[in-house]
Amino acid sequence: MAFSGYGAGPGGAPQQDPLFGYFSAIAGQDGHISADELQRCLTQAGITGSYQPFNLETCRLMINMLDRDMSCTMGFQEFKELWQVLNGWRGTFVSYDRDGSGTIEGQELEHAITSMGYHLSPQAKNCIMKRYSTNGRIRFDDFVSCCVRLRALTDQFRRRDTTQTGNASFHYDDFIQVTMSI
Amino acid sequence: MACHSPYRAAPHMNAPPDQGFLWNIFQRVDKDRSGVISDSELQQALSNGTWTPFNPVTVRSIVSMFDRENKGGVNFNEFAGVWKYITDWQNIFRTYDRDNSGFIDRNELKQALTGFGYRLSDQFYITLIEKFDRQRKGQVAFDDFIQCCIVLQRLTDVFRRYDTDQDGWIQVSYEQYLSMVFNVV
Numbered sequence: 333m334a335f336s337g338y339g340a341g342p343g344g345a346p347q348q349d350p351l352f353g354y355f356s357a358i359a360g361q362d363g364h365i366s367a368d369e370l371q372r373c374l375t376q377a378g379i380t381g382s383y384q385p386f387n388l389e390t391c392r393l394m395i396n397m398l399d400r401d402m403s404c405t406m407g408f409q410e411f412k413e414l415w416q417v418l419n420g421w422r423g424t425f426v427s428y429d430r431d432g433s434g435t436i437e438g439q440e441l442e443h444a445i446t447s448m449g450y451h452l453s454p455q456a457k458n459c460i461m462k463r464y465s466t467n468g469r470i471r472f473d474d475f476v477s478c479c480v481r482l483r484a485l486t487d488q489f490r491r492r493d494t495t496q497t498g499n500a501s502f503h504y505d506d507f508i509q510v511t512m513s514i
Numbered sequence: 515m516a517c518h519s520p521y522r523a524a525p526h527m528n529a530p531p532d533q534g535f536l537w538n539i540f541q542r543v544d545k546d547r548s549g550v551i552s553d554s555e556l557q558q559a560l561s562n563g564t565w566t567p568f569n570p571v572t573v574r575s576i577v578s579m580f581d582r583e584n585k586g587g588v589n590f591n592e593f594a595g596v597w598k599y600i601t602d603w604q605n606i607f608r609t610y611d612r613d614n615s616g617f618i619d620r621n622e623l624k625q626a627l628t629g630f631g632y633r634l635s636d637q638f639y640i641t642l643i644e645k646f647d648r649q650r651k652g653q654v655a656f657d658d659f660i661q662c663c664i665v666l667q668r669l670t671d672v673f674r675r676y677d678t679d680q681d682g683w684i685q686v687s688y689e690q691y692l693s694m695v696f697n698v699v
Contacts, residue, residue, distance in 0.1 A: 404644050453689045459696045504682045505633045511695050513641045
C-alpha cells in the first residue's frame with residue numbers, strides 16, 4: 333500500500349535515498365516489509381537483472397537473516413544493509429556468468445564460494461552445488477539463498493566455536509532451532 | 515550420562531488394513547493404471563483440508579520414503595506403507611487439532627512437538643509456523659504439518675549419526691556442520 337505521508341518536496345526531503353522510494357512505496361504506514369513485500373521490492377528494483385520475480389523462499393530467508401526482533405519483517409535500515417550485501421553478491425555472480433545467461437554453472441558456484449572466503453571441503457562444496465542447481469545451473473536468487481545460508485550458518489557456528497579452533501559443540505535442542513531457522 | 519532421551523518418539527501405531535480395501539484404494543489412486551502411483555497421482559488423492567493442492571514437497575518426501583526401487587512412485591506393496599504413514603499422521607493431526615479447525619495453530623503445534631519429545635522455545639514456534647505455513651494463515655494445514663515434522667526428523671537423524679555416545683551433544687568441525695545442514699534443509 334503506497335504511503336504518501338513522507339515529506340517529498342524539492343530540496344526538503346528528509347530521505348533522498350533512491351532506495352527509500354522503492355521501500356516506502358511498498359512498506360506502507362508501518363515502515364516494515366514482509367517476505368512477500370520484499371519480493372516485490374527486489375523485483376521492482378531490478379536486482380536480478382531480469383523481470384523474473386525473486387524467489388519468495390529466499391526473501392523469507394533474507395528477512396530472517398536480519399530479523400533481530402523476531403517480527404518476520406524488515407525495516408528500512410535493514411533493507412539498506414541487505415541491498416548492499418545483495419549488490420556485493422550480484423557482483424560476484426555476474427563475474428562468473430560469463431555467457432550472460434543469468435545463470436552460472438555448478439563448478440562456478442564452487443569457485444564463487446571460495447572467492448568469498450569460504451574454505452570448504454570438496455564434499456561440502458559438492459553438497460551445496462547439488463542443493464542449489466537445477467539441471468546443473470544456478471540462478472541468481474538461488475545463489476543468494478546459498479550465500480544467505482552460508483553466512484547465517486557460519487555466524488551460528490562461530491558463536492559456538494569458543495576456542496576458535498574450527499570446532500563447535502551443539503546441544504540437540506540448540507542444533508534443531510539453529511538449523512530450522514535458517 | 516543420558517537421562518531423558520532428547521529424541522522424538524515414533525507416531526502411534528494402527529492395526530494393518532484389509533488387503534482388499536487397500537487394493538480398491540490403490541486402483542482408484544493409480545489413475546493411469548500403470549501399477550505404480552506417481553507423485554502427481556498421490557498428490558491428487560490427498561487432501562490438506564483446503565481446496566489447494568497437497569504440498570508437492572511433502573508428496574515427494576513420502577513417495578521417496580517408500581519407493582524402494584527409485585522409480586519415482588510406489589507399487590501396491592509399497593503403497594501399504596504409504597497408506598499407514600498417512601493414516602498415522604491423520605490421527606496425530608486430529609489429536610492435536612483440538613479445536614477441530616482443520617489447522618494446527620501455534621499452541622497446538624507446541625503441544626504436538628513437545629508431545630513428540632522436542633524441547634523448543636516459544637519464539638521458535640513463530641519461526642516454524644512462518645517457515646512451513648504455505649496457506650499464510652499463521653497456522654499449519656495437514657500437509658505443512660507433516661512437512662515440518664519430516665524436516666525435524668531428518669535433522670534429528672543427522673544429529674544422531676554424529677552423537678555416538680548418545681548424550682545429546684555433538685562436536686563437529688565447520689565443514690561437517692555445513693555438510694550436515696545442507697543435506698537436509
